[in-house]
Amino acid sequence: MLHMQNLRKVFRTALVETHALRDLTLDVKAGEFVAVTGPSGSGKTTFLNIAGLLEEHTDGVYELDGIDVKKLDDDARSRLRNEKIGFIFQSFNLIADLDLYDNVDVPLRYRGFPKAERKRRIEQALSRVGLGSRLHHYPNELSGGQQQRVAIARALAGEPKLLLADEPTGNLDTVMARGVLELLEEINDQGTTIVMVTHDLELARRARRHVHIVDGQVVDLAEHDFAPVRAVERVRAVA
Amino acid sequence: MEIRPILSSMKRNPVAAVLIAAQIALTLAILANVLFIVTERIRTMAIASGVDEPNVFVLGNQNIGNTRDPVIANEEDIKAILAIPGVLAASPGFSFPLVRDGWQTAVTLTPGERIEGPERAAALYFADERLLDSLGAKVIEGRYFTPGEITPFKQGDQPNPPVVLINKGLAERLFPGESAIGKMINITGNQGEPSQRVIGVTEHIATPWPRSRNPDRVVFVPHASVGLGGFIVRTEPGERDRVMKVVEETLFKVNPNRIVSNIRAFEEIRSSAFQSDLAMAVLLAVIGISLLAVTAFGIVGQASFWVTQRTKQIGTRRALGARRKDVLRYFQTENALIALIGITIGSALAIGVNGWLVQNFGFDQLPLSWLPIGGALVLILGQLAVLGPALRASRIAPAIATRSA
Numbered sequence: 001m002l003h004m005q006n007l008r009k010v011f012r013t014a015l016v017e018t019h020a021l022r023d024l025t026l027d028v029k030a031g032e033f034v035a036v037t038g039p040s041g042s043g044k045t046t047f048l049n050i051a052g053l054l055e056e057h058t059d060g061v062y063e064l065d066g067i068d069v070k071k072l073d074d075d076a077r078s079r080l081r082n083e084k085i086g087f088i089f090q091s092f093n094l095i096a097d098l099d100l101y102d103n104v105d106v107p108l109r110y111r112g113f114p115k116a117e118r119k120r121r122i123e124q125a126l127s128r129v130g131l132g133s134r135l136h137h138y139p140n141e142l143s144g145g146q147q148q149r150v151a152i153a154r155a156l157a158g159e160p161k162l163l164l165a166d167e168p169t170g171n172l173d174t175v176m177a178r179g180v181l182e183l184l185e186e187i188n189d190q191g192t193t194i195v196m197v198t199h200d201l202e203l204a205r206r207a208r209r210h211v212h213i214v215d216g217q218v219v220d221l222a223e224h225d226f227a228p229v230r231a232v233e234r235v236r237a238v239a
Numbered sequence: 240m241e242i243r244p245i246l247s248s249m250k251r252n253p254v255a256a257v258l259i260a261a262q263i264a265l266t267l268a269i270l271a272n273v274l275f276i277v278t279e280r281i282r283t284m285a286i287a288s289g290v291d292e293p294n295v296f297v298l299g300n301q302n303i304g305n306t307r308d309p310v311i312a313n314e315e316d317i318k319a320i321l322a323i324p325g326v327l328a329a330s331p332g333f334s335f336p337l338v339r340d341g342w343q344t345a346v347t348l349t350p351g352e353r354i355e356g357p358e359r360a361a362a363l364y365f366a367d368e369r370l371l372d373s374l375g376a377k378v379i380e381g382r383y384f385t386p387g388e389i390t391p392f393k394q395g396d397q398p399n400p401p402v403v404l405i406n407k408g409l410a411e412r413l414f415p416g417e418s419a420i421g422k423m424i425n426i427t428g429n430q431g432e433p434s435q436r437v438i439g440v441t442e443h444i445a446t447p448w449p450r451s452r453n454p455d456r457v458v459f460v461p462h463a464s465v466g467l468g469g470f471i472v473r474t475e476p477g478e479r480d481r482v483m484k485v486v487e488e489t490l491f492k493v494n495p496n497r498i499v500s501n502i503r504a505f506e507e508i509r510s511s512a513f514q515s516d517l518a519m520a521v522l523l524a525v526i527g528i529s530l531l532a533v534t535a536f537g538i539v540g541q542a543s544f545w546v547t548q549r550t551k552q553i554g555t556r557r558a559l560g561a562r563r564k565d566v567l568r569y570f571q572t573e574n575a576l577i578a579l580i581g582i583t584i585g586s587a588l589a590i591g592v593n594g595w596l597v598q599n600f601g602f603d604q605l606p607l608s609w610l611p612i613g614g615a616l617v618l619i620l621g622q623l624a625v626l627g628p629a630l631r632a633s634r635i636a637p638a639i640a641t642r643s644a
Binding site for chain 1 (some may be wrong): 244559561562
């Protein structure tokens with residue numbers, strides 16, 4: 001699903017060159033639920049942005065579902081992003097002036113689905129996250145957990161192969177976070193690949209695989225396990 | 240197209256959109272009327288005089304002392320002017336196209352016919368045997384006056400000749416679809432039997448009053464207006480300026496007891512006739528352009544604010560699959576929708592403003608076809624104004640979506 005090899009990302013200004021990712025190599029198979037952790041400034045967000053085609057990498061290979069994204073222009077990247085990836089953001093990123101129906105509709109419109117098909121998908125996605133009866137409510141009428149559910153519905157409505165979650169419970173209390181996590185697990189059980197960037201080790205523990213990034217590199221990979229003690233300590237120190 | 244979500248979003252935050260729409264409405268209401276008035280003025284300024292303008296000049300002349308017989312004095316003066324090399328024709332005259340001074344009468348066809356009303360009005364031109372030639376105009380049907388038909392016309396006389404010429408515009412109004420030659424008309428305004436026979440029709444020649452409702456209705460009477468004003472002179476091409484320089488001296492040689500004044504090329508008469516129109520057109524054009532600029536800056540300002548305010552939202556849309564052109568289109572559609580609301584209200588306002596101008600200041604009625612023209616102009620302006628901010632929005636990186644602030 002996701003193949004990254006010797007991926008590098010360098011931010012250049014007139015005075016300084018910052019290496020956000022250094023030869024990062026990672027493969028994520030279809031159907032996996034991968035948690036990506038790392039201290040602040042480790043390159044997690046850069047990794048997520050590149051994985052989600054929100055930013056271009058400087059060097060190396062990145063193939064998404066077998067497509068080498070380096071060769072794509074901006075329009076093609078947008079199209080691929082729309083078709084293959086669903087995003088869940090830490091602060092939900094719902095559009096405050098649109099009701100839930102129209103919020104979930106945003107990526108579907110860009111896909112060019114006919115109206116009836118969009119309606120079906122929107123209703124189905126919102127029902128799936130338990131908000132099927134609140135189609136015409138606005139985001140500010142919902143709790144944080146419900147807003148994140150809307151964001152998940154928006155991500156799911158396009159039936160993406162890959163779900164990228166950026167600190168999906170970062171702005172939620174424990175109960176709401178648990179609900180969102182359970183929903184993600186359910187989605188993963190139904191076959192959608194999930195890559196989740198998080199600071200929260202409890203959350204990372206729930207993923208089926210844990211990837212730790214430090215200084216722009218994957219320092220270790222552990223399946224159903226924590227990262228090596230040293231890395232965990234470092235994360236705790238930052239947290 | 241995202242029309243419904245955009246409208247729904249506007250409904251949630253209507254203030255800025257309403258302000259812009261109101262500004263557009265006011266702009267259209269004023270602009271449509273301004274454009275119409277300016278165009279009317281330009282059209283008035285472009286009116287054809289029927290005169291060979293590049294080669295014609297006029298001058299004022301007043302003999303002093305009353306020692307000479309005005310008819311003889313006139314003949315001597317004309318003879319002297321005609322003797323200047325380069326002069327083709329010269330006539331006495333104080334009234335001619337665009338000069339905004341002259342005689343007007345009512346033309347009727349039957350006894351007892353009403354003489355009031357602009358539809359019966361026509362200008363009177365006092366013609367000697369060369370007037371048409373002096374103006375550079377031609378007879379298109381019938382004939383011109385013979386020397387025997389011409390009589391002198393002095394202060395206090397009333398024109399009541401047996402024969403007249405009329406111009407094409409008057410001929411078409413009086414006798415539509417038939418020849419005017421031989422027809423009888425009444426130009427005396429006495430509501431009696433028609434007593435003037437039409438012997439010729441000239442090509443278009445304008446009245447002295449370019450802003451009158453009927454600026455193309457003229458009657459030529461065979462009276463040489465002696466001692467009543469001045470002369471109209473036509474020269475060979477390229478000779479006019481030279482002749483204008485020597486004409487005064489020539490006339491003084493004939494008789495020094497005179498005042499020669501206002502030697503003016505015909506272009507000067509035209510520009511002076513339309514001076515106020517030009518001033519009004521320029522002033523209104525400046526107001527119109529300023530108004531458009533203010534509206535455009537308003538749209539740029541508001542759209543720029545919206546782009547800044549929605550940076551995160553735009554990044555999110557990009558992350559969810561919007562292409563740059565989708566973002567561009569979003570802002571352009573939003574602007575077009577606001578503009579269309581403004582144009583709808585503005586069209587009604589424009590009609591209202593025009594109604595007020597018609598009622599209080601005698602303006603012409605704004606043709607409804609001007610509203611879509613004005614509307615299109617405002618719409619294009621809006622699209623151009625929003626283009627800069629929209630392009631800026633389209634360049635917002637999708638990675639903005641993952642920034643927490």
